[in-house]
Amino acid sequence: xxxxxxxxxxxxxxxxxxxxxxxxxxxxxxxxxxxxxxxxxxxxxxxxxxxxxxxxxxxxxxxxxxxxxxxxxxxxxxxxxxxxxxxxxxxxxxxxxxxxxxxxxxxxxxxxxxx
Amino acid sequence: xxxxxxxxxxxxxxxxxxxxxxxxxxxxxxxxxxxxxxxxxxxxxxxxxxxxxxxxxxxxxxxxxxxxxxxxxxxxxxxxxxxxxxxxxxxxxxxxxxxxxxxxxxxxxxxxxxxx
Numbered sequence: 001x002x003x004x005x006x007x008x009x010x011x012x013x014x015x016x017x018x019x020x021x022x023x024x025x026x027x028x029x030x031x032x033x034x035x036x037x038x039x040x041x042x043x044x045x046x047x048x049x050x051x052x053x054x055x056x057x058x059x060x061x062x063x064x065x066x067x068x069x070x071x072x073x074x075x076x077x078x079x080x081x082x083x084x085x086x087x088x089x090x091x092x093x094x095x096x097x098x099x100x101x102x103x104x105x106x107x108x109x110x111x112x113x114x115x
Numbered sequence: 116x117x118x119x120x121x122x123x124x125x126x127x128x129x130x131x132x133x134x135x136x137x138x139x140x141x142x143x144x145x146x147x148x149x150x151x152x153x154x155x156x157x158x159x160x161x162x163x164x165x166x167x168x169x170x171x172x173x174x175x176x177x178x179x180x181x182x183x184x185x186x187x188x189x190x191x192x193x194x195x196x197x198x199x200x201x202x203x204x205x206x207x208x209x210x211x212x213x214x215x216x217x218x219x220x221x222x223x224x225x226x227x228x229x230x231x
Contacts, residue, residue: 033218043206045159045222067183091158101147101212103220 002027004094006106013082014114021109023092029053033095033104034075040088046066048090051075066070079111087113118142119211121223134192136226138209143209144189149220150182152208165192171217199230210218 003026013019025034036048049059051068059066069070069074081088092106118141128134138148147166151159163184164230165171171184181203190209196203206227210220 035219037222042224043208043227044224045208045210047219048219050219095218101218101220102149102161102164105157110156 001097002029002094002104004092004104004106004110006090006092007058008028009107009111010112011114012114015084016081018078018080019082019111019113021079021090021092021111023077023106025075025092025094025104026074027073027094029096034068035093036075037091037093038088039108041093045091048077063098074106082111082113084113084115087111117213119145119209119220119221119223121209121226123226124224126229128210128228130200130230131198133195133197134199134228136207136209136228138192138195138211138223140190140211140221141182143211143213145192145213146189147212148186148192149210150184150192150194151208151210153225155206158207163192196219199228201230203229205226222230224229 005024032053034051038046045046056068063080065078089108089110091108096102122137122141128133149164150162152162153159154193161174162177163171163173165184165186167186173179181197186192206225208225210222212220
Protein backbone atom coordinates (compact mmCIF):
# COMPACT_ATOMS: atom_id res chain seq x y z
CA UNK A 1 0.00 0.00 0.00
CA UNK A 2 1.10 3.53 -0.66
CA UNK A 3 0.86 6.04 2.12
CA UNK A 4 2.13 9.43 3.20
CA UNK A 5 2.31 10.36 6.86
CA UNK A 6 2.68 13.87 8.19
CA UNK A 7 2.65 13.28 11.90
CA UNK A 8 2.73 16.94 12.87
CA UNK A 9 -0.81 18.27 12.76
CA UNK A 10 0.13 21.78 13.73
CA UNK A 11 3.37 23.62 14.44
CA UNK A 12 3.64 27.07 15.91
CA UNK A 13 6.90 29.02 16.00
CA UNK A 14 7.97 32.60 16.41
CA UNK A 15 9.12 34.50 13.37
CA UNK A 16 12.76 33.98 12.39
CA UNK A 17 12.93 30.54 13.95
CA UNK A 18 13.79 27.57 11.78
CA UNK A 19 11.15 24.89 11.43
CA UNK A 20 11.12 21.40 9.94
CA UNK A 21 8.03 19.68 8.63
CA UNK A 22 8.24 15.91 8.57
CA UNK A 23 7.02 13.60 5.83
CA UNK A 24 7.32 9.83 5.83
CA UNK A 25 6.13 7.75 2.91
CA UNK A 26 5.48 4.12 2.06
CA UNK A 27 5.66 2.63 -1.40
CA UNK A 28 6.77 -0.55 -3.11
CA UNK A 29 7.54 1.23 -6.34
CA UNK A 30 11.17 1.69 -7.27
CA UNK A 31 10.36 4.77 -9.30
CA UNK A 32 8.28 7.39 -7.62
CA UNK A 33 8.04 11.11 -7.09
CA UNK A 34 7.55 13.15 -3.97
CA UNK A 35 6.07 16.59 -3.75
CA UNK A 36 5.48 19.41 -1.33
CA UNK A 37 2.61 21.84 -1.77
CA UNK A 38 1.69 24.93 0.22
CA UNK A 39 -1.92 25.92 0.87
CA UNK A 40 -2.20 29.44 2.27
CA UNK A 41 -5.45 30.66 3.86
CA UNK A 42 -6.70 31.69 0.42
CA UNK A 43 -6.99 27.99 -0.39
CA UNK A 44 -4.99 27.80 -3.60
CA UNK A 45 -2.36 25.07 -3.60
CA UNK A 46 1.12 26.16 -4.59
CA UNK A 47 3.63 23.68 -5.97
CA UNK A 48 6.94 23.86 -4.07
CA UNK A 49 9.07 20.94 -5.16
CA UNK A 50 9.17 17.61 -6.95
CA UNK A 51 11.80 15.00 -6.21
CA UNK A 52 12.25 11.68 -7.98
CA UNK A 53 13.32 8.53 -6.22
CA UNK A 54 16.69 8.38 -7.96
CA UNK A 55 17.82 11.79 -6.85
CA UNK A 56 18.73 11.92 -3.19
CA UNK A 57 20.50 15.23 -3.34
CA UNK A 58 19.18 17.74 -0.92
CA UNK A 59 17.64 20.79 -2.46
CA UNK A 60 17.78 24.39 -1.34
CA UNK A 61 15.66 27.21 -2.66
CA UNK A 62 16.14 30.41 -0.76
CA UNK A 63 14.91 29.84 2.79
CA UNK A 64 13.44 26.47 1.85
CA UNK A 65 15.35 23.22 1.89
CA UNK A 66 14.39 19.60 1.51
CA UNK A 67 16.07 16.50 2.88
CA UNK A 68 15.27 13.30 1.01
CA UNK A 69 16.40 10.11 2.77
CA UNK A 70 15.43 6.85 1.06
CA UNK A 71 16.88 4.83 3.92
CA UNK A 72 14.24 6.22 6.26
CA UNK A 73 11.59 6.90 3.59
CA UNK A 74 11.46 10.52 4.58
CA UNK A 75 11.25 13.77 2.67
CA UNK A 76 11.43 16.55 5.23
CA UNK A 77 11.00 20.24 4.56
CA UNK A 78 12.83 22.95 6.46
CA UNK A 79 12.12 26.66 6.46
CA UNK A 80 14.93 28.78 7.83
CA UNK A 81 14.33 32.21 9.30
CA UNK A 82 10.60 31.72 9.09
CA UNK A 83 8.32 34.62 8.21
CA UNK A 84 4.67 35.31 8.93
CA UNK A 85 3.91 34.81 5.22
CA UNK A 86 5.04 31.21 5.57
CA UNK A 87 1.93 30.51 7.63
CA UNK A 88 -0.05 27.93 5.71
CA UNK A 89 -0.92 24.27 5.54
CA UNK A 90 1.82 22.24 3.91
CA UNK A 91 1.11 18.96 2.18
CA UNK A 92 3.51 16.23 1.25
CA UNK A 93 2.43 13.92 -1.56
CA UNK A 94 3.60 10.78 -3.34
CA UNK A 95 3.02 10.06 -6.99
CA UNK A 96 1.65 6.59 -7.62
CA UNK A 97 3.83 4.49 -9.85
CA UNK A 98 1.41 4.24 -12.75
CA UNK A 99 0.48 6.39 -15.66
CA UNK A 100 -2.40 8.51 -14.44
CA UNK A 101 -0.44 10.90 -12.24
CA UNK A 102 -2.51 10.27 -9.14
CA UNK A 103 -1.11 11.75 -5.95
CA UNK A 104 -1.27 10.17 -2.52
CA UNK A 105 -1.61 13.00 -0.03
CA UNK A 106 -0.48 13.40 3.52
CA UNK A 107 -2.87 14.90 6.04
CA UNK A 108 -1.05 18.20 6.00
CA UNK A 109 0.76 20.21 8.64
CA UNK A 110 -0.59 23.58 9.66
CA UNK A 111 2.29 25.98 10.22
CA UNK A 112 1.68 29.08 12.27
CA UNK A 113 4.37 31.73 12.33
CA UNK A 114 3.84 34.26 15.09
CA UNK A 115 5.24 37.77 14.73
CA UNK B 116 3.32 29.62 -16.73
CA UNK B 117 1.11 26.64 -15.81
CA UNK B 118 -1.86 28.63 -14.59
CA UNK B 119 -5.14 26.95 -13.82
CA UNK B 120 -8.32 28.92 -13.31
CA UNK B 121 -11.58 27.89 -11.72
CA UNK B 122 -14.94 29.51 -12.00
CA UNK B 123 -16.83 30.42 -9.96
CA UNK B 124 -14.71 30.94 -6.87
CA UNK B 125 -17.75 30.89 -4.63
CA UNK B 126 -21.29 29.74 -5.23
CA UNK B 127 -24.34 29.49 -3.05
CA UNK B 128 -27.23 27.46 -4.35
CA UNK B 129 -30.49 26.05 -3.10
CA UNK B 130 -30.95 22.40 -2.34
CA UNK B 131 -32.05 20.46 -5.39
CA UNK B 132 -30.41 22.68 -7.96
CA UNK B 133 -27.35 21.85 -10.07
CA UNK B 134 -24.08 23.72 -10.09
CA UNK B 135 -21.38 23.69 -12.75
CA UNK B 136 -17.76 24.43 -11.93
CA UNK B 137 -15.27 25.13 -14.71
CA UNK B 138 -11.59 24.37 -14.63
CA UNK B 139 -9.32 25.81 -17.32
CA UNK B 140 -5.64 25.51 -18.01
CA UNK B 141 -4.81 28.97 -19.29
CA UNK B 142 -1.38 28.65 -20.81
CA UNK B 143 -0.84 24.97 -21.38
CA UNK B 144 -2.56 21.87 -22.64
CA UNK B 145 -3.62 19.48 -19.94
CA UNK B 146 -4.01 15.86 -20.91
CA UNK B 147 -5.23 14.97 -17.46
CA UNK B 148 -7.28 16.94 -14.97
CA UNK B 149 -8.21 15.98 -11.46
CA UNK B 150 -11.09 16.97 -9.25
CA UNK B 151 -10.67 17.06 -5.52
CA UNK B 152 -12.89 17.77 -2.59
CA UNK B 153 -11.52 19.22 0.61
CA UNK B 154 -13.37 19.29 3.90
CA UNK B 155 -12.39 21.85 6.53
CA UNK B 156 -9.01 21.15 8.11
CA UNK B 157 -8.57 18.00 6.08
CA UNK B 158 -6.43 16.85 3.22
CA UNK B 159 -7.52 16.65 -0.37
CA UNK B 160 -9.77 13.80 -1.39
CA UNK B 161 -9.52 12.78 -5.00
CA UNK B 162 -12.93 12.50 -6.59
CA UNK B 163 -12.07 11.67 -10.19
CA UNK B 164 -9.44 11.72 -12.87
CA UNK B 165 -10.41 12.97 -16.27
CA UNK B 166 -8.62 12.64 -19.57
CA UNK B 167 -9.52 14.74 -22.56
CA UNK B 168 -12.04 13.04 -24.79
CA UNK B 169 -12.74 10.07 -22.54
CA UNK B 170 -14.92 9.28 -19.58
CA UNK B 171 -13.72 10.26 -16.15
CA UNK B 172 -12.46 7.64 -13.73
CA UNK B 173 -14.19 8.04 -10.40
CA UNK B 174 -12.77 7.08 -7.04
CA UNK B 175 -14.55 4.53 -4.93
CA UNK B 176 -17.49 6.04 -3.12
CA UNK B 177 -17.92 8.98 -5.49
CA UNK B 178 -21.27 8.94 -7.26
CA UNK B 179 -20.66 9.54 -10.94
CA UNK B 180 -24.29 10.40 -11.59
CA UNK B 181 -24.14 13.09 -8.95
CA UNK B 182 -20.77 14.54 -9.86
CA UNK B 183 -20.73 14.78 -13.63
CA UNK B 184 -17.37 15.45 -15.17
CA UNK B 185 -16.78 16.50 -18.74
CA UNK B 186 -13.32 17.02 -20.18
CA UNK B 187 -14.23 18.44 -23.55
CA UNK B 188 -10.88 19.85 -24.57
CA UNK B 189 -7.24 19.97 -23.54
CA UNK B 190 -7.89 23.17 -21.63
CA UNK B 191 -11.32 22.72 -20.08
CA UNK B 192 -12.92 20.32 -17.64
CA UNK B 193 -16.22 20.85 -15.89
CA UNK B 194 -17.70 19.38 -12.74
CA UNK B 195 -21.45 19.52 -12.34
CA UNK B 196 -22.93 18.79 -8.95
CA UNK B 197 -26.42 17.60 -9.74
CA UNK B 198 -29.35 17.98 -7.35
CA UNK B 199 -27.08 19.47 -4.74
CA UNK B 200 -27.76 18.96 -1.06
CA UNK B 201 -26.27 20.61 2.01
CA UNK B 202 -23.88 17.70 2.49
CA UNK B 203 -22.33 18.55 -0.87
CA UNK B 204 -21.14 21.86 0.55
CA UNK B 205 -17.38 21.80 0.36
CA UNK B 206 -14.28 23.24 -1.24
CA UNK B 207 -13.76 21.78 -4.70
CA UNK B 208 -10.37 22.01 -6.33
CA UNK B 209 -9.24 21.05 -9.78
CA UNK B 210 -5.74 20.40 -11.00
CA UNK B 211 -4.09 19.73 -14.32
CA UNK B 212 -0.93 18.10 -15.55
CA UNK B 213 1.08 19.27 -18.51
CA UNK B 214 0.87 17.26 -21.68
CA UNK B 215 4.02 15.20 -21.83
CA UNK B 216 3.83 14.40 -18.14
CA UNK B 217 6.29 16.23 -15.97
CA UNK B 218 4.06 15.00 -13.16
CA UNK B 219 3.55 18.22 -11.25
CA UNK B 220 -0.10 19.00 -10.77
CA UNK B 221 -1.01 22.64 -11.06
CA UNK B 222 -4.01 23.63 -9.03
CA UNK B 223 -6.87 25.98 -9.54
CA UNK B 224 -7.81 28.39 -6.77
CA UNK B 225 -10.76 26.28 -5.71
CA UNK B 226 -14.51 26.76 -5.58
CA UNK B 227 -16.37 27.13 -2.31
CA UNK B 228 -19.81 25.57 -2.73
CA UNK B 229 -22.51 26.22 -0.16
CA UNK B 230 -25.84 24.48 -0.53
CA UNK B 231 -28.66 25.96 1.53
